[in-house]
Amino acid sequence: MVLFAPVVTVSSSIALRLVAYVFLRWIPGHHAPPLVFLFACLYAISFLAVHRSQKTKAAAVAPTSPSSSKGQLIDTLANETDNVIQKGLQKTVGSNEITPVQDAKKWPGWALLWGFPHPTSFWWTLSTAGINAVLCLCVLDLVYRAPMMYPSHEVSFARVGHVSDTSANLLIREPDPNQLPVFVSYRSLPDSGNSLVDAPWKAAGKTYWLSNETDYTFTITIDGLQPTSRYQFAVSNNQSGHFNTAPRQGHVASGTDKLTFLTSSCIKPRFPYSPLSHPLSIPGFRHLASWLPSLKASFMLFLGDFIYVDVPRRLGSDPETYRREYRQVYNSPDWPSVSKDLPWIHVLDDHEIANDWDGNTTAPYPAAADPWRLYHTSVNPPPVSPGASYFQFVHGPASFFLMDTRRYRSPSQPLSANSTEKSMLGSEQLAHLLSFLSRCEPEGVKWKFVISSIPFTRNWRFGSTDTWANYLHERQIILEAMWSVSPGTGIVILSGDRHEFAATAFPPPEGSKWPVSATVHEFSTSPLSMFYLPFRTYEERDGEGEPCVKYVPDGNSKFGAVEVMGGKGEQGVMRFRLFVDGEEVWDHVLTTGPAVVGGGRGRDAVWG
Secondary structure, eight states: OOTTTTHHHHHHHHHHHHHHHHHIIIOTTTTTTHHHHHHHHHHHHHHHHHHHHHHHHHHTTTSSSSSHHHHHHHHHHHHHHHHHHHHHHHHHTTTOOHHHHHHHHHTTTHHHTTTOOSSSOOHHHHHHHHHHHHHHHHHHHIIIIHHHHHTTTOOEEEEEEOOOOOOEEEEEEEEOOGOOOOEEEEEEOGOOOOSSSOOOOOEEEEESSGGGGTTTTTEEEEOOOOOOOEEEEHHHHHHHEEEEOOTTTTTTOTTOSSSEEEEEEOOOOOOOOOOOTTTTTHHHHHHHHHHHHHHHHEEEEEOOOOOOOSSOOOOOOOOHHHHHHHHHHHTOSSSSGSSSOOEEEEEOGGGGGGGTTOOTSSHHHHHHHHHHHHTTTSSSEEEESOSOOOEEEETEEEEEEEEESSSSSSOSSSOOOOOOOOOOOHHHHHHHHHHHHOOOOOOTTOEEEEESSSSSSBBBBBBBBSSSGGOOHHHHHHHHHHTTSSSTOOOEEOOSSSSSSSEEEEEETSSSSSSSOOOEEEEEEOSEEEEEEOOOOOOTTTOOOOOOEEEEOOOOOOOEEEEEEEESSSSSEEEEEEEEETTEEEEEHHHHHHHSSOHHHHHHHHHH
């Protein structure tokens, strides 16, 4: 032990610091905490053995006369310890390099770098051990502090979900029985310019009883509203907010020439980790909030991973564990800044259940679906069919289909990606999606948006078994339906999940019956507030026909703003704007193919 203790001390210290840094600042993977504490145990045992050996040697070589200097004592201890380390290194890796103690003789600060006890200085020894101890405490803080100390049972809030041209869905949570009954009121604001709606407050609804069965939540739908109008709502528990009703189908709001909405996915509070930040802080929300006044977005399309129940460590699989994760996001000090005037619409992804989920409705899906239903789908747009967890709606000049890529999918293994028996959506959802793509939209609706929680492109090579790249047969059916939409209608896929951004084009095969103007585009944007990958995972390959338009991998916070232009011209126009860490970094404009009936070559000639 004496021979190998110095080597173990240095190597375990370096490993502990490296893994802890990656975990706290780069990727909060669930494998890291056990490794950190394994290295910490090895470090503590070897560190104490080295320190005890140093004290023993110090007593043996203590000066016997006043003429003996302290420098001679340090040199003696250091040389003897060096000999031990050198022998250990030669036996383990055959190294004859300079050792940590030789470095420490020249400059005591090297003891801090290596994590090695200083031969004679108690304070340098305490400091270097303290660094590793603090890192361990930070790991414990990130893993356990929020779940243990901020379960957020007391959080009270109200938020807006889907808003149509005549109605708005509100979600209210109030756990305090002293606030019962809870009343909801609303009124038209003067700047709406709508003389048909009275300015006085109107009753929207009330509830006399809330219980743990619904986690103290309830929903209200306010009906009978006027299109393109601004409203204020107020709840008797001192919650309030605003929303704008949608314009009539095919139109844009008065005073503007476009519809703007936002898209992103993936949230984990307090990451990257800072010991000074609130345990429920969400830095990406602050970036988003800084742009909301100028963007004037109508709603946020959030594409999954609103919670990470299994990151950095799963602490349970019961409904309460999942509910706590939702409550913590809504209890974040940064949540009000992105919700007071912004409706949120949601789709489901894996970390709201379990990583890379493909188990349909088996456990833990029922426990995960409980808060997903209470907090999100209860105020989402209407489901396509009763009991379904996929949705569609029209908002002004755009039509939307929100897929569920988790509940209905076939297992990712063992069938091949091209298997005809493999399905991402299930037969019923696929039929509804194909119907959505083939139907004629109201006049003025020139864009169809297909919403997927996972990327549609196969250009992401890491973890591709969880994406559409592993369900190519069904994907091809959908692509052919997209290429076949009515002339003059554009198809855009919005996705998330990858913690990177990429824009990808899907042109029809060369020489096929479809015109080039039928090209489909995907914008995949994430995370809103989470880690980004330190290595590149997106790669365009020859022969696959999925050219990269733009790839932006870096950034802990990314969101997109989609601007759909109104107007009565033959071609539709939309613009995608990308924001990374609070800065606008890229934008791209698309136009639909011409609304010309005829062969592909003729339509392309008009399209240019």
